[in-house]
Amino acid sequence: MPDIVLEYAAEIRLAIGQTFVMVGISILAALLLGLPLGTWLYLSRKGQLLSNQFVFSILNLFVNTIRSFPFLLLVVFLIPFTRLIIGTAIGTAAATVPLAVIAIAHYSRLVEQSLLEVPKGVIEAAVSMGASTREVVLKFLFVEARSGLVLGLTTSIVSFISYSTIMGVVGGGGIGDFAVRYGYQQFQTELMLYMILIMVILVQLIQFTGTTAARLLDKR
Template sequence: MFDFSLMIEKVMQYQSQIVESIGETFLMVGISVAAAVLLGLPVGTLLFLCGKGQLYENRTISTVLNGAVNIIRSFPFLLLVVFMIPLTRLIVGTAIGTLAASVPLAVVSIALYARLVEQSLLEVPRGVIEAALSMGATKFEIVYKFLFVEARSGLLRGLTTSTISFISYSTVMGVVGGGGVGDFAIRYGYQRFETELMVAIIIIMIVLVQLVHYTGSLISRWLDKR
């Protein structure tokens, strides 16, 4: 029978290690979110603008970007981590550790969020662009003052969904010694047959995901003025 009191005892016993692993997860996810916003947002916007019938319609750029995004998104994540070890070592000087684990996670985050950005922008009514053009807005102004404003709720929902995916991906980063909550659960819970400890870590992950989801949904609803 599962013993809740033993679970609390195990959590207190490994308190410092749990806090450290949560910090490592936050670091990996934080870097991924930053990469998604700083690079995924521009890539997704370019995907939209270069699409058929859009402001900067360009079949070549659209094909290349779509191909790259689709390949990264369809690549099994664990294999991508291993495949990128040489590049990771080139960028951060090592293939082991939390920063090294953040490299493949950041690459995936860019592709995932770029596609969600494109979808959010596609949901903006065509009339918004036509109205902006009729008012003499430049293409730059159309993107930043009209498209992003109209799609802000969808963009945040996409970022929330992406962040939850990043948290999930981060749990397998123990493969490259990246640490994190998932790695702690495997090493201290599964491999040592500490079932109560592993359940406690699962509960922590569920709470973390729910907090991200609730916060993102709350802000998204507040931004949605339609």
């Protein structure tokens, strides 16, 4: 390992750990809330099983509003909410709140798009066999769209990593924040480049894993 990396080994490990915490919480939020929200968006669309224009408009407005915010401004805007939930607006734990919010909105839209690609004939066949809405979603929609859902989650995770680099503004830490504070601001370009390399390798691993999983799940 380069000497400069060894010199900051403890700080680098801490930064990587902070990134994993922030991204991990984002993934959980995307799966636990973004997936149901995206499914509800799909089901409430005109012509779908739970068609309801009012509900769809409200959900669609929420998702579009969150996604249209520049992320740095969203972090600042959510500081009062973050303080209410976490008790502080500073630190890695506080950084997970805006990341979770953007994760929910980001993944829910990708879920909706993946479900829209499922042929309507599949839904009609399920309904004709007497399947309930819950059974249609779990046994038909998610099964048919599983490849797209995995690819969408992979794309989202890469975005979460990118968003996490901004969290230094609220003391969230992470690899990006370390690269700026120890690399750029202290004129240690070599250290900054090594941090960028770590980010690139991490993204490549995630993308490869997600693409491979999606290809294995795609039975079409």
